[in-house]
Structure formats: C-alpha cells, structure tokens
C-alpha cells in the first residue's frame with residue numbers, strides 16, 4: 001500500500017517537473033534539479049519501506065513457527081495426541097517426564113555448574129517462558145563439559161517425587177559438542193518470593209511473540225540453583241514435541257522457593273506433560 005502511494009507521488013512529481021521545465025525555461029533548471037532530488041529521495045524511501053516490509057514478514061513467520069499450532073497441553077492437541085504429528089511422543093520407550101520413585105541405584109556421575117552473568121533475553125514462545133543465556137555458561141558431568149543453551153519453566157513441575165509435583169520446575173538445557181543434551185531440573189516449592197524470578201517475570205512477555213533482547217537486566221542462572229547438588233538421574237526425552245530421546249536428566253533433590261503470587265503471575269496455568277512409563281529404566285542417585 002505504502003509503495004503504491006510512493007510510486008504515485010514520484011510519478012506526479014516527475015510529470016510536474018517535466019511540465020515546469022517546459023513552462024519556465026529560466027528558473028526551470030534549478031527547480032527541476034530540486035524536484036529530481038525529491039524524486040530520488042522518494043525512491044530511497046520506497047526501498048527502505050520494501051526492506052522493512054520484508055523484515056516484518058520474516059518476523060511474522062518466525063513468530064508463527066514459535067507458536068506451533070500442532071500441539072498444546074489440553075484438548076484435541078493435548079499430550080495424548082502428540083504422537084499423531086510427532087511419532088516418538090507416542091511410541092518412544094524412554095519418555096520424560098517421570099514420577100521419581102525408589103529403589104534407586106548409585107550413579108558414577110558427578111555434576112557441577114559454572115554459569116556466568118549475562119544480559120537477560122526472554123521469549124514467550126506460546127508454550128513457556130524461555131530465557132536465552134550468553135555463551136560461556138557450562139555444566140560439567142564428570143569431565144565432560146555441556147554448554148547451557150537456555151532455561152525455561154513448567155507449571156506445575158513435570159517431574160514428581162513419589163507422586164507429588166512441586167509448584168513449578170526450571171529446566172536448564174545443555175548441549176555438548178556432539179549435540180548430546182543434558183537437562184538440569186530445579187524444583188520450585190511454594191513459599192517465599194524468589195528475587196531472581198522477580199526480575200525475570202518483570203521482563204517476561206505475557207503473550208507469545210519475538211525474543212525480548214534489550215531488557216537492560218543481567219542475570220546469573222547460578223542464582224536459581226540450590227547449593228546442595230544431590231540429584232536423581234535418569235535417561236529420558238524432550239518433554240515437548242518432537243519428544244526426542246537420548247536426553248539425560250539430573251533433577252536436584254533440594255527445591256528452591258517461589259511465592260504463590262509469582263506462580264500465579266506465570267502466563268501459563270498448566271504447561272506440564274503427564275508422567276511417562278519407566279519401561280524398565282533405572283533411576284539413579286548420588
């Protein structure tokens with residue numbers, strides 16, 4: 001639309017300038033030059049307008065991809081139907097989340113985190129709030145480093161312990177050089193207000209949309225973890241479509257706190273997949 005108007009104005013100006021050039025032979029040259037300059041300016045504007053239209057189109061497309069219409073947490077697109085479009089969600093034998101129950105076996109893994117402070121970037125992707133972190137935050141599983149890619153929230157917690165979920169859970173998603181995924185889970189128990197979550201929520205979009213990159217807030221994800229790192233460990237999958245398996249989960253036993261008001265302010269009232277069958281998998285502990 002803008003383009004059509006601009007073309008119309010440009011055409012009109014060229015016609016006017018030609019006519020004026022004809023009528024006014026003395027002053028014509030100067031005036032014509034001015035009109036040509038204006039016309040060039042309009043052409044530049046037209047190019048800029050086309051470029052911004054293209055950008056808007058791309059953003060729209062990206063947004064569409066982020067808000068995938070093919071799955072949800074309830075109704076016809078709920079977890080029981082994920083397998084229709086994403087077969088592994090229906091047929092996989094090592095799916096997450098699980099209800100964590102004993103007996104447990106002893107793990108040989110030791111874990112530690114070395115997360116760094118960086119600018120907070122946050123997106124509401126239509127399924128959760130997801131925080132993107134600056135490169136350089138790492139989790140070690142024995143001697144193997146895994147880079148923290150993002151962390152996100154589920155309400156209530158997807159992992160249960162002896163059948164009981166917590167108010168929420170944070171999943172810290174890590175990837176090593178071979179692309180293997182490790183998720184560190186921190187349960188959030190209802191209680192005192194959580195200061196770090198306060199600053200995350202303050203920047204969180206309430207509806208789905210593009211990444212908010214300029215929050216002018218910095219964050220160290222390490223502040224969301226308890227000092228005590230006892231954990232449950234099991235082999236599982238992404239808890240959202242496409243439910244890809246081969247993901248190792250470490251769920252910390254000690255929860256962090258979150259206030260009732262903060263839970264209520266999370267834009268998703270329920271974004272947790274139900275517990276999946278163990279199918280003979282062992283749950284380990286340190």
Ligand SMILES: [Zn+2]
Nearest residue numbers: 152154171239
């Ligand atoms: Zn998750």
